[in-house]
Amino acid sequence: MTDYRLLAPERLCRRCDTSKFHFATTAELEDGIDIIGQERALDAASFAIDIKRPGFNLFVLGEPGSGRHASMKRLIGAKADGEATPDDWCYVNNFAEGEKPRLLRLPPGMGQRLRHDMQQFVAELGPAITATFESDEFHSRIEAIQEEFKEREEGALRELGSAAKDQGVALLRTPQGFVFAPIKEDSTMSGDEFEKLADEEKQRLSKVTEEFGDRLHKLMHQFPRWRREMQAKIRAASREAMGFAVGHLIEELKERYKELPNVVEFLDAAMRDIVEKGEDIHEQSRGDGEAEEFAGSVSLRRYQVNLLVDHGASTAAPVVFEDNPIYPNLVGRVEQIAQMGMLITNFTMIRAGALHRANGGYLMLDAMKVLMQPYGWEGLKRALKSRQVRIESLGHIYGLVSTQSLEPEPVPLDVKVVLFGDRYTYYLLREYDPEFDELFKIAADFEDEVERDGGNSELYARLIATAAKRDGLKPFSQDAVARVVEHAARLAGDAEKLSACTRRIVDLLHEAEHGAVAAGREVVARENVEAALKARRERTGRLRRTVHEYIERGIHLIDVAGQRTGQINGLAVMDLGDEMFGHPVRITATVQLGEGEIIDIEREAELGGAIHSKGVMILSSFLGARFARNLPLSLGASLVFEQSYGPVEGDSASLAELCALLSSLADAPIKQSIAVTGSVNQHGRVQAIGGVNEKIEGFFDVCRKRGLTGEQGVIIPESNVAHLMLDDEIVAACRDGKFRIWAVPDVDAAIELLTGVPAGQPNAEGIIPAGSINYRVAVRLAEMSELRQEFGAAAKKKKRKKDEGEPG
Secondary structure, eight states: OOOTTBOOGGGSBOOOOGGGOOOSBGGGSOOOOOOOSOHHHHHHHHHHHHOOSTTBOEEEEOOTTSSHHHHHHHHHHHHHHTSOOOOEEEEEOOSSOTTSOEEEEEOTTHHHHHHHHHHHHHHHHHHHHHHHHTSHHHHHHHHHHHHHHHHHHHHHHHHHHHHHHHTTEEEEEETTEEEEEEEETTEEOOHHHHHTSOHHHHHHHHHHHHHHHHHHHHHHHHHHHHHHHHHHHHHHHHHHHHHHHHHHHHHHHHHHTTTOHHHHHHHHHHHHHHHHHHHHHHHHHTSOHHHHHTTSTTSGGGGSOEEEEOOTTOSSOOEEEOSSOOHHHHHOEEOOEEETTEEEOOGGGEEOOHHHHHTTSEEEEEHHHHHHSTTHHHHHHHHHHHTEEOOOOHHHHTTOOOSOOOOOOOEEOOOEEEEEEOHHHHHHHHHHOTTHHHHBOEEEEOOSEEEOSHHHHHHHHHHHHHHHHHTTOOOBBHHHHHHHHHHHHHHHTOTTEEEOOHHHHHHHHHHHHHHHHHTTOSSBOHHHHHHHHHHHHHHTOHHHHHHHHHHHTTSSOOOSSSEETTEEEEEEEEEOSSOEEEEEEEEEEEEEEOSSEEEEHHHHTTOBOHHHHHHHHHHHHHHHHHHOSSSOOOEEEEEEETTOOSOBOOSTTHHHHHHHHHHHHHTOOEETTEEEOOEEOTTOBEEOOSOHHHHHHHHHHHHHHHOOOSSOEEEEEGGGGGGOBOOHHHHHHHHTTSSEEEEESBHHHHHHHHHSSOOOOOOTTOOOOTTSHHHHHHHHHHHHHHHHHHHHHHHHHHHHHHHHHSOO
16 A cells, blocks of 8 residues: 655745845845735725724724734824824813813913913912002002091991980990990989989980980991991902902913913903902912912912813824723823812812823724723723713712712813724624724724735845844844744744734744854854744743653653554644644544444543534544444444543544544554544545644654654644644654655545555445455444344343233
């Protein structure tokens, strides 16, 4: 029997053709390439960036390290450079409702200018107020008002006293207040003198005293009103003085900002407030400045400007990447300070969030980071839907805090949001968040692999040149570039593809360049890349070495020589993130008389995954379709991964499991020098699987340590040949005839290779050659069917006799 399915060494690894490279080192190449073959994704991203409609935000899909962030920053940066600089945003005091600060929108750069002018205004305002209230002119005016009131009060009292005196009663001022007493010749009467008066005179004096007491009572009630009138005059004088002292400062500012009506309106409101609160500010300035600066509504801070977003130094639309998208960092926050045991805040302590800074431009966020933050995702959606940014604390949103806080006026929002995430996150959001489609209408899906053709290989060389120049690495030789391209194909798991994960490639460049520098080279050579790959494999190979050590010591039972019936070497892959390696695993099958059921022991032990269980069910379907069309399938079989103590998933062992079953049914020993990988369908066709390179290398390592005999090898699906990018050592062993790799299209070819017995194809009459595997399996299953029918007939006869013997 010939090895017509044996793969030639040239098909085991597709080398990079350096004759198509027209450079000696990457120093000769143009840079400027950071991604390859992502035209479709970049077109989608460009469309999302160009369209200025609500909801056309962008979700960038792809695997980490694919260069998505760098390419989007470059694309968005180029677009933003051609767009207008957005306006500045400021918060100012709302003099009517202090807890609701007002928003000012200003042309770029004017916010910084207004803030500086108001700081200067406040610096001049304090001395101006002090000078006004402490001037001799103001004191004289106030004293005149007070003197006027005093004279009015004293005059009224004198008039009342004079009238009382004419009636024989004097108005006396005592420590207890004013009293009336009868007089005689300008002197008050004594008690004895009053008693000597006639009764008529006593009654008259008593009546007069009562009348003037009522008049005094009414006069005393007028005094507070006169005092209020005096205070009103004093306040009017203070306002007039403040108007003269500060009015020219406000007028200068109004002239400077006359083209901005909202600023003029704020200045007018500030002027009214200064005139109204000037005396209070003056009184407070005499106290503890630091404590009173935050303590109430009369601080000079109330006239300052809180510059929320400043675009004075910008010449383009903003591009913001928020790496920590917690809720306050997205929508802003109101800070607080502790003063005298209280938390105090004001409008100057409002801080901008990423949405404020990116307003009028672009905001880039990591989707998973946003989703993991409390209210981060909901806050982002709320802002995008309402098209405004409302600053609220989480405590107030959730009702955890009942204290009064600031309610800043919302900022109108015009921003393009770009979310970065993996495909799983994207499709979960599409499925379970009904608002997602409304807000993120465009997806840019970056490829994981690109075609490996001459054009992309040259672009890969330019990518290497770009990374080397950007990171200050030494140039790479032509052979080194070729080895990196080959490694990119290995990362893609396909000889006809190249990995788009540029991060891992750039890491390899750094590691290889480190080795070249240590060796004193001026150019990174192929052997430096090879050494870097080998060192990386050693660094991450602890578990791989442990698994292989267990096999070598016989702890894990694996045979690589001899023959066994119902026993086969399958191949498994362990993916640890930074390393993926393969290793052989023993699969055994047993058969007995039964009802056509194949027991998957992994599934019964709840170690088998759904896909693995599906693969085992397909085996039962294959046996029934091929061998039991006209008779019941009467076997009972069991399959197990020996010495497996963890979850088993995937259907890549279904070909090995089927071959083990056929071996057991046909009583045909399997060569233990051959390992098998591949899945099968119901018709016995062998299908492609993943990790084919790692699986072959895992079995090769075991065979190499035990000694290569030339009989050892691996059977793989025919459709996996295009994926082969094997290590040089394996290719050399195959070239020397020490190791073999076969590609098979179906289970018949695999079982023929494994047993050395022809599979047996039916001829034109449908007759299978005697002695072939299929013939022996069909005979064994027919015998099982007859035995089952005999047992069934005997059981029925016994039951009938039992029924007839029972009393009716």
